[in-house]
Every structure is written in structure tokens, then in C-alpha cells.
Amino acid sequence: MELETVFGLASQAAMVGWLVLAATPYRYSVARTFAIGVGLVLAAVYAALMGTFWMQGEGGFDSLAGVQALFAHPGLLLGGWIHYLAFDLLVGTWEREQAATIGLSRWLLVPCLLLTFMFGPVGWLLFMAMRFVRTSMLARTAEVAV
Amino acid sequence: MTMSETAPGLGIHMELWRRQPALASMALVFLLAMVPTLLAMQFDIRTVNGVNVWGKPTKFLFSLSVYYATIGWYFGFLPFAVQRTPLARFIIWGTIAVGVVEILWLVLAAVAGVPAHFNRDSIVWSIAYPLAGIGATVLLIGMFLQALLITRHTLPGTSPLLRMGVVAGTGIACAATLLTAFVLAGGTGHWVGGEASDTNGLPVFGWSRSGGDLRVPHFWALHAHQLVPLLVWVLGEKLGWVQSRWGVWLIASAYVGFVIVVFVQALSGHPFPFGQGEI
Numbered sequence: 001m002e003l004e005t006v007f008g009l010a011s012q013a014a015m016v017g018w019l020v021l022a023a024t025p026y027r028y029s030v031a032r033t034f035a036i037g038v039g040l041v042l043a044a045v046y047a048a049l050m051g052t053f054w055m056q057g058e059g060g061f062d063s064l065a066g067v068q069a070l071f072a073h074p075g076l077l078l079g080g081w082i083h084y085l086a087f088d089l090l091v092g093t094w095e096r097e098q099a100a101t102i103g104l105s106r107w108l109l110v111p112c113l114l115l116t117f118m119f120g121p122v123g124w125l126l127f128m129a130m131r132f133v134r135t136s137m138l139a140r141t142a143e144v145a146v
Numbered sequence: 147m148t149m150s151e152t153a154p155g156l157g158i159h160m161e162l163w164r165r166q167p168a169l170a171s172m173a174l175v176f177l178l179a180m181v182p183t184l185l186a187m188q189f190d191i192r193t194v195n196g197v198n199v200w201g202k203p204t205k206f207l208f209s210l211s212v213y214y215a216t217i218g219w220y221f222g223f224l225p226f227a228v229q230r231t232p233l234a235r236f237i238i239w240g241t242i243a244v245g246v247v248e249i250l251w252l253v254l255a256a257v258a259g260v261p262a263h264f265n266r267d268s269i270v271w272s273i274a275y276p277l278a279g280i281g282a283t284v285l286l287i288g289m290f291l292q293a294l295l296i297t298r299h300t301l302p303g304t305s306p307l308l309r310m311g312v313v314a315g316t317g318i319a320c321a322a323t324l325l326t327a328f329v330l331a332g333g334t335g336h337w338v339g340g341e342a343s344d345t346n347g348l349p350v351f352g353w354s355r356s357g358g359d360l361r362v363p364h365f366w367a368l369h370a371h372q373l374v375p376l377l378v379w380v381l382g383e384k385l386g387w388v389q390s391r392w393g394v395w396l397i398a399s400a401y402v403g404f405v406i407v408v409f410v411q412a413l414s415g416h417p418f419p420f421g422q423g424e425i
Contacts, residue, residue, distance in 0.1 A: 044181045051190070051256060054257055075189070
């Protein structure tokens with residue numbers, strides 16, 4: 001199979017996963033199952049790519065130049081890209097799950113998901129900040145109620 | 147409505163899970179682990195013995211999955227409490243541990259693009275191969291001990307003929323596999339004459355079609371574990387032709403005869419199922 005084809009299919013699969021996470025209300029738990037399903041498929045593709053191309057790669061993880069040399073191989077570069085796609089989507093799934101638990105508005109979740117999709121850790125940082133604010137509000141309310 | 151009415155595969159898995167949950171889940175995990183290895187076959191162009199490097203891990207994942215499903219299913223012939231005994235725990239967890247290590251070995255060999263069996267290229271690989279042989283022996287010991295347990299405990303309501311079929315099939319599988327595997331491992335490869343490549347082998351199995359292949363008797367020997375009880379079940383429970391212990395003996399003897407025939411066929415350099423070897 002052509003690597004370019006794999007890239008296209010993987011990106012589309014991840015995209016659909018993100019849309020489902022962002023567009024469906026919390027009560028549709030099937031969205032979570034679906035996104036995790038996409039994550040499983042991406043992980044399987046990643047494993048297959050690494051198994052195939054790992055021995056062909058130059059370099060390693062010990063220096064920046066080493067990592068650069070590693071990603072000079074198209075198969076390993078694609079593997080690295082799918083690693084992003086899969087883990088970002090799983091972080092997004094976790095954010096949605098947490099947001100539902102703490103009752104965060106979906107209008108606040110969506111920008112976090114968008115940022116996690118585009119710039120991974122930035123979206124996660126934003127979500128952690130929102131979760132911190134929301135849970136401290138909840139804790140205070142609980143204290144007052146007691 | 148039962149599960150089996152909605153989806154037969156799911157129903158069978160639920161029944162397997164009810165009989166032995168750890169082995170049932172392992173069987174499913176190994177089956178699903180074939181997804182990445184089958185995908186890797188699409189990406190990888192490297193070959194060993196003329197077939198894709200991922201062919202072997204895929205085949206072993208499948209056969210170990212069948213193995214776990216089989217011994218998991220046969221736990222259904224034992225009272226559930228027996229599963230908590232140390233011996234049964236060894237059968238379950240020992241075979242799981244060995245299977246996982248075996249797959250790890252085959253996957254690493256595929257990643258490296260080198261043969262796993264008969265690899266004597268470096269110290270690590272030449273140590274790994276006999277260790278894998280010990281692992282395979284543990285798998286045989288596991289099923290053998292399970293058959294012993296089945297002879298000792300009776301679960302009310304199980305068919306005595308089927309129980310006998312399970313014990314006979316396991317016994318035949320253990321004895322015949324030890325014999326065929328030792329002949330196999332004693333040599334330098336599994337071919338007897340013919341072309342030393344899997345390229346033109348029998349579809350799926352890769353068995354030589356130009357000469358003898360010791361993997362043929364090894365396969366049929368090992369799968370007496372499933373096939374003998376299956377024959378007893380089909381001929382006895384389903385068709386009602388086999389009604390006595392003599393019938394089970396007959397099935398078992400016929401199966402042993404068949405394994406001997408294919409073993410002699412391979413040793414004399416002839417391909418399975420039919421044909422003349424090119425020696």
C-alpha cells in the first residue's frame with residue numbers, strides 16, 4: 001500500500017473522530033466509543049509501520065540530529081504523524097469525558113478540542129486550566145451547601 | 147433472546163468466556179493482534195524463505211488464539227472450582243506467559259527481518275530458538291495436564307464420549323507433536339527435497355508442493371487436539387453414528403493412522419496432499 005494513501009486514510013479517520021467528539025452532546029456515549037475505535041485503528045497502523053520500517057531508519061532518540069535523521073525516512077515520518085493523530089484524538093476523548101463529568105459547557109470544550117487537534121499540548125493546557133476553574137467552583141459550591 | 151441469536155460469533159465468545167475468562171480474552175486479543183501484523187504485510191516488502199516477514203507472526207497469533215480458545219473451551223468439562231487449583235492456574239497462566247513470549251520473539255524477528263526458527267546467525271537468535279522450543283513444550287504440557295484433570299474430575303451433564311474424545315485428542319496431539327517436532331527441530335529446515343522456499347507453497351499454509359514438508363505432519367499432529375473431539379462431536383452428538391467408547395477408539399485410531407501416513411509422506415519427500423516429490 002502506498003504511504004501517501006495510508007496518510008490520507010489516517011488523517012480522514014482522525015478527522016471524523018474529532019468531528020464526532022465535538023459535534024455530539026455528552027449523552028451520546030457512542031461518540032467516545034467511536035473515537036476510541038478510531039484510536040485503536042490508528043494504533044494498529046502505527047504498530048504495523050514501526051514494525052516494517054524501524055530497522056531501516058537512521059539515527060535515534062538520543063539527540064535532535066538523531067531524531068531528525070529518524071524522521072528522514074518516509075515510513076517512520078508517517079508513523080510519527082499517525083502517533084500524533086492517535087494520541088491527540090485520545091487526549092480529546094479524555095477531555096470530553098472529563099468535561100461531561102464536571103459539567104463543563106460544550107461551548108467551552110469545543111475550543112479545547114480544536115486546539116488539541118491543531119496544537120496538541122496547547123489544547124490540553126487550556127482544558128486543564130478550564131477544568132481547574134470549574135472544579136474549584138464546584139468545590140466551593142459544595143462547601144457552601146454543607 | 148440469547149446472545150447467539152443476535153450474533154453467533156459473539157455467542158460463542160460469551161460461552162468461551164463463561165468457561166474460562168482469561169483464556170477467552172487472550173484468544174480474542176491474539177486474534178485482534180493480527181490486525182497490525184496483517185497491515186504490516188501490506189507495507190513490508192521484506193521476505194524470509196520467500197514469504198512476507200509478517201506471515202509467521204500472523205500465523206502463530208492465529209494458532210495460539212485457537213490454542214487458548216481450545217483449552218479455554220475444554221475447561222467447560224471441569225467443575226469451575228477446579229480452575230482455582232494451582233495446577234489449573236499453571237495451565238492457564240503458564241501457557242499465556244509462554245505464548246506472549248513466543249509472539250514477542252516472532253515479532254522481533256519480523257521487525258529485524260530475519261528468520262526466527264532455525265536462526266543460528268548470532269548468539270541471541272541461536273539461544274532464542276531452542277528457548278522457543280521449550281516454550282512450545284510448555285504449551286504441550288499445559289494441554290496434557292488439562293486432559294489429566296478431565297480424566298480425574300467429572301462435571302455432571304457432560305457427554306462421556308465427548309470427554310473421552312477430548313482426552314484422546316489431547317493425548318494423540320501431545321505424543322504425535324513431540325515426535326514430529328523433534329524430527330523437525332533436529333534438522334536444519336522443514337523441507338525434505340523439493341524447492342527450499344515457501345513461495346510456491348500451498349496457499350495459507352506455505353507447505354511445499356515440490357517435496358516433503360515436515361510442517362504437514364506437525365500441523366495434523368498438533369490439531370488432533372481440536373479435530374478428534376470435533377469428529378467425535380459431529381459423528382456422535384450431531385449425526386448419532388458414534389454411540390459407544392469403541393466408536394471413539396475407532397476415530398482416534400483412524401486419526402493416528404492419518405498422521406502416520408502424512409508423516410511418512412513428508413519423510414519420503416512427497417508433497418501434501420497429493421503428488422510426487424522432485425528428489
